[in-house]
Amino acid sequence: MKPHRAAPFVAAPHRLWLRHRLALFGGILALCFSIGTAGTLMNLTYFAHASDALATGIFFTGSALACALFGIAQSLVLHGYPKWVWLQAGVFMVYFLAVIPTALYSPDRTLFTLALLSPLIGMLCLNSKRQREMRRTMVDMRQLRTNQTRTPHARHP
Numbered sequence: 001m002k003p004h005r006a007a008p009f010v011a012a013p014h015r016l017w018l019r020h021r022l023a024l025f026g027g028i029l030a031l032c033f034s035i036g037t038a039g040t041l042m043n044l045t046y047f048a049h050a051s052d053a054l055a056t057g058i059f060f061t062g063s064a065l066a067c068a069l070f071g072i073a074q075s076l077v078l079h080g081y082p083k084w085v086w087l088q089a090g091v092f093m094v095y096f097l098a099v100i101p102t103a104l105y106s107p108d109r110t111l112f113t114l115a116l117l118s119p120l121i122g123m124l125c126l127n128s129k130r131q132r133e134m135r136r137t138m139v140d141m142r143q144l145r146t147n148q149t150r151t152p153h154a155r156h157p
Contacts, residue, residue, distance in 0.1 A: 020134040023125070024074075027088060030122030031070050034095040035063050037115035042098065045105040066091050080142025082135040085126055092119040092126075 039059045047055040073087035096119040102112065125131060 016137065020130065020137075023128060023131040023134045024078075026125035026128070027074070027122055027131070028070075030118055030125055031066065031091065033114070034092065034118040034122060035066060037111060037118050038095045038099050039063065041102050041107055041111050041115045044111075045102040045107055048105075066095070077135060078138055080138040080140075080145075082139055085131075085135065089123055089126055092122040095119045 039062070043055050043059065047058065070088055070091050073084040073091075076084040077088075096116065099112070099115040099119075102115075
């Protein structure tokens with residue numbers, strides 16, 4: 001008789017993926033729009049007289065840093081550590097607070113509105129009912145995984 005092996009997954013990942021895909025990708029899409037709109041707005045206002053190399057360097061450095069922080073926080077949230085959502089909210093707040101002073105330069109109203117709304121929509125996605133449900137599910141799955149690894153499996157002869 002073969003020894004019984006535990007299932008490799010605590011829950012079916014396909015079902016979780018289907019249920020929580022909008023919660024996952026809503027924040028990521030809002031981050032992409034925040035980076036694009038805020039970067040364009042800051043390029044037209046703060047860096048209007050700067051060289052193209054400087055403006056491009058700052059844009060790509062800021063974008064890479066925001067994506068890295070957001071990605072690390074997202075992966076830790078998906079591993080069952082819900083407190084890391086505050087880092088995601090912090091990234092959105094930085095973009096929101098960076099856009100507000102551009103109003104002094106009288107930017108294009110549409111671009112300014114989109115640059116203000118993108119981080120706010122991202123924070124709304126982070127605070128949505130489905131996102132909170134996903135974080136609770138991930139915490140439960142982490143607890144099940146740690147309990148599974150702590151209990152030794154009995155070997156059958």
